[in-house]
Every structure is written in structure tokens, then in C-alpha cells.
Amino acid sequence: MKILTCPVNGPRPVSEFVYGGEVRPMPDPANTSDFDWADYVFNRSGIPGVKVEWWYHLASGTWFLAERDTVADRVLRTWLPGEEHP
Amino acid sequence: MRASPLRHVLAPLHPRLEVLHGMPVALHLRDEQPGWAGVLGVCDLSFLPRMGLKGPGAAAWLAERDIPVPAVPNRWEPLPGGGLVARLARSEFLVEDGFPGGPVTGLAAQLQVGPGVYPVPRQDCALALTGSALTELLVQTCNVDFVAQDAAARVVTLTSMVGVSVTVLRLPADGRHVVRLWCDGTMGPYLWETLTGIAGELGGGPVGLDSAFPDRSA
Numbered sequence: 001m002k003i004l005t006c007p008v009n010g011p012r013p014v015s016e017f018v019y020g021g022e023v024r025p026m027p028d029p030a031n032t033s034d035f036d037w038a039d040y041v042f043n044r045s046g047i048p049g050v051k052v053e054w055w056y057h058l059a060s061g062t063w064f065l066a067e068r069d070t071v072a073d074r075v076l077r078t079w080l081p082g083e084e085h086p
Numbered sequence: 087m088r089a090s091p092l093r094h095v096l097a098p099l100h101p102r103l104e105v106l107h108g109m110p111v112a113l114h115l116r117d118e119q120p121g122w123a124g125v126l127g128v129c130d131l132s133f134l135p136r137m138g139l140k141g142p143g144a145a146a147w148l149a150e151r152d153i154p155v156p157a158v159p160n161r162w163e164p165l166p167g168g169g170l171v172a173r174l175a176r177s178e179f180l181v182e183d184g185f186p187g188g189p190v191t192g193l194a195a196q197l198q199v200g201p202g203v204y205p206v207p208r209q210d211c212a213l214a215l216t217g218s219a220l221t222e223l224l225v226q227t228c229n230v231d232f233v234a235q236d237a238a239a240r241v242v243t244l245t246s247m248v249g250v251s252v253t254v255l256r257l258p259a260d261g262r263h264v265v266r267l268w269c270d271g272t273m274g275p276y277l278w279e280t281l282t283g284i285a286g287e288l289g290g291g292p293v294g295l296d297s298a299f300p301d302r303s304a
Contacts (some may be wrong), residue, residue, distance in 0.1 A: 060244035
């Protein structure tokens with residue numbers, strides 16, 4: 001069983017969570033080119049490595065951030081948005 | 087008249103009903119056995135008045151009304167009369183009366199959308215699970231052993247049980263194992279059917295309020 005640690009509720013099986021996608025900076029839609037905007041909307045990076053991702057704990061409605069090594073599928077740390085990166 | 091989310095699944099069990107807090111409550115079920123509550127009883131407590139509120143001002147709103155506020159998320163505090171206040175997140179609370187009553191009706195009348203305070207409608211299916219076989223039920227249905235928790239620590243757990251999001255806490259009950267559980271009312275019949283089915287396999291079953299809480303004071 002894979003375990004993910006919610007920063008509020010503690011370690012739980014991954015079945016209690018939903019993946020929310022990689023954290024990506026959104027370009028300013030008023031000032032960016034159509035090419036860059038389309039790239040942001042439609043394209044995702046599949047390059048393996050250490051990524052910061054959104055995750056959601058279904059039972060408590062908690063969104064949080066997780067730093068995950070997608071090569072080893074190992075979560076390095078989790079924290080709440082607005083809190084300092086631990 | 088209020089109605090339990092479980093009224094349709096309770097009706098075939100031929101409950102002896104009494105209106106408590108404005109809702110018909112199953113005090114006894116026709117076919118329940120005397121020992122079920124001690125082995126593994128599942129009891130509907132949806133009739134207890136409750137309210138929810140959230141927002142950055144919610145803790146202060148409760149404190150101004152002399153309601154004890156749990157200091158950190160996922161903890162609860164008892165209220166006089168057997169009720170409780172559970173902190174479900176940094177700024178969300180569940181308040182529930184005990185059997186004799188409590189502050190919920192008065193608080194709910196005061197609760198309006200205000201600066202940093204927002205009402206949260208609570209139409210929960212509320213259950214109590216009792217008995218010595220609780221651990222056997224939990225290992226089949228969820229990922230947390232509430233029986234192993236120290237009841238004195240007053241921990242609130244938000245987790246999934248047979249696929250349903252639930253809020254759970256263990257009550258201090260003089261050596262008995264008593265777990266309180268809340269879920270969305272629409273999921274209540276599914277959760278009830280599943281839990282009572284497993285309880286039946288383990289030597290227990292659905293029980294009325296008189297069996298689950300024989301010492302209740304209302």
C-alpha cells in the first residue's frame with residue numbers, strides 16, 4: 001500500500017488522495033503570446049525527476065503540495081500552500 | 087418534523103420510535119438481540135442537533151459564546167450534557183448536542199454569514215459503533231484503528247470508510263468501545279447497510295438507542 005502524508009491529517013493510503021497536477025507558473029494571459037498561452041494550457045512536461053505537485057485529501061477537503069521524485073515514485077515532503085517549504 | 091437519512095433502511099427493522107429533538111428515533115429494533123451492542127452494535131444518532139461553521143473568525147465566534155474551542159485541528163472538546171465541539175480543519179468546526187440537549191439551537195439562531203464566519207449546513211448521517219469486535223469491523227472497512235487511539239487525547243479523524251468520507255472520534259466510555267461517526271446523509275444508507283452487514287457476520291447488528299446507550303439521561 002502506498003502511503004502519502006497529508007500535512008493536516010498525517011499518513012494515509014494513497015486511495016484517500018487525488019492527484020491535482022504539477023505546480024506550474026501561469027503566464028499573464030494579457031501579456032503572453034498565443035503560443036506560450038497554448039503551451040501552458042495544453043502541454044505538460046513528462047520529463048521524470050523531482051516535481052512539486054498538487055494533491056487533495058478527499059476525506060477532509062485538504063489541498064496541499066507534495067515534492068515527489070517521479071523516477072522513484074517517492075514523496076520527499078508535503079506542506080500546505082502558504083506555508084514555508086519545509 | 088426532522089427525518090433521519092436512515093429512515094428508509096430502519097423502517098423494515100420495525101423500530102419502536104420516540105420523537106427526540108424533533109426527529110423520530112429508533113429506541114429498539116424488533117429483531118435486535120440483547121448482546122449485540124456489547125459485541126458490535128450500529129446505532130443511528132442522526133437526531134442529535136448539530137451545526138457547522140467555518141472561516142477565519144469561526145474560532146473566535148465560538149469562544150465569544152463560551153464554547154470550548156479545540157486548540158488544534160483534528161481534536162474535539164466535550165460540552166456540558168454530553169455534546170461536543172470538533173475542530174475539523176484549521177478554521178472549520180462541528181458542534182453537536184448531547185442526549186439531553188445543548189447549545190446548538192441557540193447558537194444556530196445566532197449564526198449568520200458575518201466577517202470571517204460562514205454557516206456550514208450539516209445534514210449528516212450520524213452513527214455510533216459499539217462493542218468488543220470494533221477492531222474486526224475497522225480492519226475490513228477503513229485504514230485507521232480508532233480503538234487503538236487514546237480516548238483521552240480526543241482525536242478527530244477524517245478518513246475513508248468503505249469508500250465514504252467520514253469523520254470519526256472515539257468516546258471515553260468506561261471501558262466500552264464506542265466510536266462516533268458522521269458522513270454525508272446521502273451516503274448514510276449505503277454505509278449503514280455495509281456496516282450492519284459486517285456486524286452481523288461478527289455477531290452483532292443494528293441496535294436501537296436504548297441498547298447502545300442504556301445509561302443516557304434523555
